[in-house]
Amino acid sequence: xxxxxxxxxxxxxxxxxxxxxxxxxxxxxxxxxxxxxxxxxxxxxxxxxxxxxxxxxxxxxxxxxxxxxxxxxxxxxxxxxxxxxxxxxxxxxxxxxxxxxxxxxxxxxxxxxxxxxxxxxxxxxxxxxxxxxxxxxxxxxxxxxxxxxxxxxxxxxxxxxxxxxxxxxxxxxxxxxxxxxxxxxxxxxxxxxxxxxxxxxxxxxxxxxxxxxxxxxxxxxxxxxxxxxxxxxxxxxxxxxxxxxxxxxxxxxxxxxxxxxxxxxxxxxxxxxxxxxxxxxxxxxxx
Numbered sequence: 001x002x003x004x005x006x007x008x009x010x011x012x013x014x015x016x017x018x019x020x021x022x023x024x025x026x027x028x029x030x031x032x033x034x035x036x037x038x039x040x041x042x043x044x045x046x047x048x049x050x051x052x053x054x055x056x057x058x059x060x061x062x063x064x065x066x067x068x069x070x071x072x073x074x075x076x077x078x079x080x081x082x083x084x085x086x087x088x089x090x091x092x093x094x095x096x097x098x099x100x101x102x103x104x105x106x107x108x109x110x111x112x113x114x115x116x117x118x119x120x121x122x123x124x125x126x127x128x129x130x131x132x133x134x135x136x137x138x139x140x141x142x143x144x145x146x147x148x149x150x151x152x153x154x155x156x157x158x159x160x161x162x163x164x165x166x167x168x169x170x171x172x173x174x175x176x177x178x179x180x181x182x183x184x185x186x187x188x189x190x191x192x193x194x195x196x197x198x199x200x201x202x203x204x205x206x207x208x209x210x211x212x213x214x215x216x217x218x219x220x221x222x223x224x225x226x227x228x229x230x231x232x233x234x235x236x237x238x239x240x241x242x243x244x245x246x247x248x249x250x251x252x253x254x255x256x257x258x259x260x261x262x263x264x265x266x267x268x269x270x271x272x273x274x275x276x277x278x279x280x281x282x283x284x285x286x287x
Contacts, residue, residue, distance in 0.1 A: 001080055002040070006048040009055055015069040016055065018086045019078050020046035024106060024146035027220035028173050031073055034212035045078055052089040059097040065124060067275050068094055071104030081109060091116045100125035102274045104170070106147040108156050114163060121165050127198070127274050128160050131170040134179050135187040142224050143175070150188065157195035166198040168270055173207030176235075177228060180205050180244035189257060199264030199273060205250055206243035214238070 009016050021042050022031065032042055040046060048054075070076045076087040091113055094101045101120050103110060110117075110128060120126040130153045134140040140149040148156075157167050169192050174180050185205065192200055209217060218229040236242045258265035264273055 001045045001047060003047045003049045005050050006054060009048070009051055010058055010068070013069070014066050015072050016051070016090070017070065017073045018048050018051040018076060018090060019074050019081070020048070022074050023079055024075060024144060026106075026144040026147070028143065028175060028207055028213075028217055030208055030210075030213050032213045032216050033210045035210065036073070036212075045080060047080065047084065047086065049084075049086070051086055052093060055090050056093050056097075059093060059099060062099075065099055065277055067100040067102055067125065067127075067277060069102040069104070069274070071129070075105050075107060076103060077105045077107035077109040088113050088116065091120065095120045095123065098123055100127075100277055102127040102129065102168075104129040106131060106144070106153065108148045108152055111156060111159060114159070114165075117160075117165050118163055125166075125276075125278055127166050127168055128157075129168045129170060129274075130156065131172065132188045132191060133171065133174060135184050135191075136179075139178070143178070143220075150191070154191040154195060157191070157197060161196045167195065168199045168201065168264075168274060169197050171200050171202040174205040174244060175207055176242060176244045177231060178225070180246045182246070182250065185246075185250060185254075189254065192263065193257070193261050197263060199270035200254075200258060201267050201270045202251075202254060202265070203267060204243050205247035206241060208240055209236070209238075209242050210240055 021038070021040065021044055022029065023043060023045060070087070070090070081087050091101060095116050101117070103117070103126070117126045117128060132150045132153055134143060134150055137149045137151065157169070160167050171185075171188055171192075174185065218232070221229040221232070232242070255265050264270050
């Protein structure tokens with residue numbers, strides 16, 4: 001872990017990452033890709049220690065209330081967040097200034113900030129997102145060793161359901177030859193329905209692989225599943241999109257079940273929902 005004084009914080013799409021790098025160890029993580037130009041070890045967390053100060057400067061100047069997202073690149077609930085509380089301080093500022101927040105994490109540490117997220121949701125809008133991709137606990141320990149398993153994340157979703165804070169699930173990536181089974185994806189969908197999620201982001205049953213991420217993933221496959229990396233290479237080569245043979249069969253079932261239970265089920269609809277502020281803010285702007 002090392003500390004930096006950041007010069008900027010929000011992206012053009014109003015996203016922020018107070019940490020850069022990750023300790024979760026997920027073998028499929030796209031953020032390891034070379035295109036993100038990490039200049040330090042991915043596991044050496046870069047801490048933007050002045051993130052709260054930068055955020056407050058931004059919020060003071062913004063005339064229009066917006067949704068601020070965090071976690072799309074690196075998880076805002078790294079183990080060091082337990083002591084540093086930079087994510088919490090940023091959420092407190094979002095709450096104080098009346099903005100909305102969309103938080104994406106694989107950590108149950110988000111429950112610590114339930115009070116702030118409830119307050120944000122009462123004043124504006126809060127959305128808690130997590131990924132659910134591996135129902136099997138033993139497989140989860142291998143593929144995403146540094147985070148709580150999917151069942152625990154489902155329990156987190158249930159807690160936010162009780163607190164009336166909306167949730168969205170990223171049902172991606174689904175790993176060919178490993179997690180692309182009817183049993184796995186049906187179990188995840190059952191959890192989502194039971195937890196009353198607002199939306200599920202799932203482009204298809206598959207994953208993406210590009211330079212940097214691909215090599216790391218294949219090394220993990222060689223370590224835990226000898227011969228499987230060669231199977232990937234034979235079937236997919238260097239393709240960016242790696243789609244399971246099950247995808248075409250299961251995706252219509254996915255959309256049908258989501259429609260039946262009132263769950264948003266296209267990425268476009270989910271992203272639109274998470275970026276929209278409640279109508280009352282539009283009315284306040286007009287009048």
